Amino acid sequence: MKVSDGGTVLAADVFSSRCPSRSVLDHVTSKWAVLVLAALAVEPLRFSALRRRIDGVSEKMLAQTLRTLEADGFVDRVVTPTTPPQVTYSLTDLGRGLTGHLTGLLGFIQTRLPEIEAARST
Amino acid sequence: MKVSDGGTVLAADVFSSRCPSRSVLDHVTSKWAVLVLAALAVEPLRFSALRRRIDGVSEKMLAQTLRTLEADGFVDRVVTPTTPPQVTYSLTDLGRGLTGHLTGLLGFIQTRLPEIEAARST
Structure with a gap:
């Protein structure tokens, strides 16, 4: 997945608290x-x-x-x-x-x- | 794994809140x-x-x-x-x-x- 970050395109990274993948991880491991x-x-x-x-x-x-x-x-x-x-x-x-x-x-x-x-x- | 339960031997079952495997699941998905x-x-x-x-x-x-x-x-x-x-x-x-x-x-x-x-x- 790509996250747009001020013009830069970043890959998803659950280690980053700002990445939407982190909240998905929190949901599915609740x-x-x-x-x-x-x-x-x-x-x-x-x-x-x-x-x-x-x-x-x-x-x-x-x-x-x-x-x-x-x-x-x-x-x-x-x-x-x-x-x-x-x-x-x-x-x-x-x-x-x-x-x-x-x-x-x-x-x-x-x-x-x-x-x-x-x-x-x- | 086997849990002894009043003489009966039970397989581990994370769906049961009494099974020790449930607390392991809680730990690793914390x-x-x-x-x-x-x-x-x-x-x-x-x-x-x-x-x-x-x-x-x-x-x-x-x-x-x-x-x-x-x-x-x-x-x-x-x-x-x-x-x-x-x-x-x-x-x-x-x-x-x-x-x-x-x-x-x-x-x-x-x-x-x-x-x-x-x-x-x-």
Whole structure:
């Protein structure tokens, strides 16, 4: 990506606090976003199902996380006009690409947990 | 990994708030940890160099992030007994494995930023 900076064109750099990529990083690594994305990678889910899947998330934090991920183009929110309306969340193509990296991270943490716990106890 | 739960053996599950893997996820996706790990993936660095590399991090937050990553076994802290002593941080083997997934994530965010910014402006 290119950021225009007073006439100079710069490549995206998450190490720079002024680069828009830094805020995207903050969003997708926020406390709940990783788990929301990983849950939606398995299947599209309604709000209540997402909340049950992600142990410990509050209604407010889940709603806020979904809004941010939707605004960044990673999550689609589809309303089915039933009575009452059903709202389903799913990954966009961009979200699926992003989440591929996150599920690798989660898999690593889960499978290597014994080594991590061993380090913690020393 | 296996968690003993009242006699039952459970696989690690980051979706469960009681699983130790959840706290590891929280540590490695904390506001600064991703950038610390990505910076150390390039080369071992001293505290002051890390702080310059990661735009916006305070001395306190950097120290706290490094302590947590060291306790989880992802970062090594080596003190060279010069006057004054030099402290260098580097990734452990475990940290290198973890960071492989994070650098993929950072690369994705940086290269796909135009699409993310397009989504934000709609």
